[in-house]
Amino acid sequence: MLPIERRNEILSKLMLDGRVIVSDLSVQYNVTEETIRRDLEKLEKDGLAKKTYGGAVRNDNLNVDLPYTIRKQTNVEGKKYIAELIGKLIEDGDKVLLDSSTTALYTMKSIYNRNELTVITNSVEMLMDAPLKNDWRIISTGGSFSQTSLSLTGSRAEEVIASYYADKAVISCKGIDMDHGLTDTSDQNSEVKKAFMKSARTVIVGVDSTKFDKTSFVRFSDFNNVDVVVTDKDPGEGWKTFFENRGIKLYY
Numbered sequence: 001m002l003p004i005e006r007r008n009e010i011l012s013k014l015m016l017d018g019r020v021i022v023s024d025l026s027v028q029y030n031v032t033e034e035t036i037r038r039d040l041e042k043l044e045k046d047g048l049a050k051k052t053y054g055g056a057v058r059n060d061n062l063n064v065d066l067p068y069t070i071r072k073q074t075n076v077e078g079k080k081y082i083a084e085l086i087g088k089l090i091e092d093g094d095k096v097l098l099d100s101s102t103t104a105l106y107t108m109k110s111i112y113n114r115n116e117l118t119v120i121t122n123s124v125e126m127l128m129d130a131p132l133k134n135d136w137r138i139i140s141t142g143g144s145f146s147q148t149s150l151s152l153t154g155s156r157a158e159e160v161i162a163s164y165y166a167d168k169a170v171i172s173c174k175g176i177d178m179d180h181g182l183t184d185t186s187d188q189n190s191e192v193k194k195a196f197m198k199s200a201r202t203v204i205v206g207v208d209s210t211k212f213d214k215t216s217f218v219r220f221s222d223f224n225n226v227d228v229v230v231t232d233k234d235p236g237e238g239w240k241t242f243f244e245n246r247g248i249k250l251y252y
Helices: 003-017 022-029 033-045 076-087 102-110 124-129 155-162 187-198 237-245
Strands: 019-021 049-052 055-058 095-098 118-121 137-140 144-146 151-153 166-171 175-177 181-184 200-206 218-221 228-230 249-251
Touching: 003 019, 003 033, 003 055, 019 022, 022 033, 033 049, 033 055, 076 102, 076 200, 076 228, 095 102, 102 118, 102 124, 102 166, 102 200, 118 124, 151 155, 151 187, 155 187, 166 187, 181 187, 187 200, 187 218, 237 249
Parallel strands: 095 118, 095 166, 118 137, 166 200, 200 228, 228 249
Antiparallel strands: 019 055, 049 055, 144 151, 175 181, 181 218
C-alpha cells in the first residue's frame, strides 16, 4: 500500500470514529509506529487531524476542505435522509441544478425514478454516476477540474450555469449562521454556488445538523436567496422562528 493510500484510510477512520491510536494502526498496516506518527504529522500539517498522546483526533475545523472521497464517507445516513427529503420536492420534468456536494450526489440517487429530468451539475462523480435513462438530459458545466472536490469550477462553469434557468437548485454549505448566512471553504466553490442560486426559481439548501451556528471561510449568500432548508434533525425553536419569519420552508 502506498503511503498516500494509508493516510487516506487513516483519515477516513478519523472522520468516522473521531480518533485513532498509533499502536493499533501500526498493527493494522504492518508498519512501524514511527511510520504512523509521520502519517499523522502529515495529516496535522494539512489541517486534517490534531495529534494527541499516542494518537490523533479529528480536526473539525470548517475551514478545511476535506477530500471528496472522505466527505462521501462521513455522516452517510444523515446525508441520505436529507437527500430523500429533497428528492420528494423534485418532480417529473423538472430542470435541476445540483452542486458538487455529497448531499447533492445522494439527492440524484434518490430521484432515479423521476422521468424527463434535466440535471445540470459541476460534479464529476455525478456525471459518471448518472443513471442511463433515455429521458434524462445531463449537462456538465465544464470548467477547471478540482481533484480535491471532484468538481468543475471557474469562470467557464459560471458562464454555463448563467445561461440556464432551472426549476430548482440543490446546494450545500460548510456553515449556516443567522448572522453570517451560508459559508463555504473556498472562493471557487462559493462562486459556483452563487451562480446556481441565481439561475434557479427555487433554491434548496441541504445541510446536516452539525453545520448550524457554524461559519466557514467564505460567505456566499444571505437568507434572502434561500427558499427551502432541509436538514436531518430539528434545528431548534430559534431556527424555526428565524426561517418562518423569512418565509423559508424547513424540512427535517
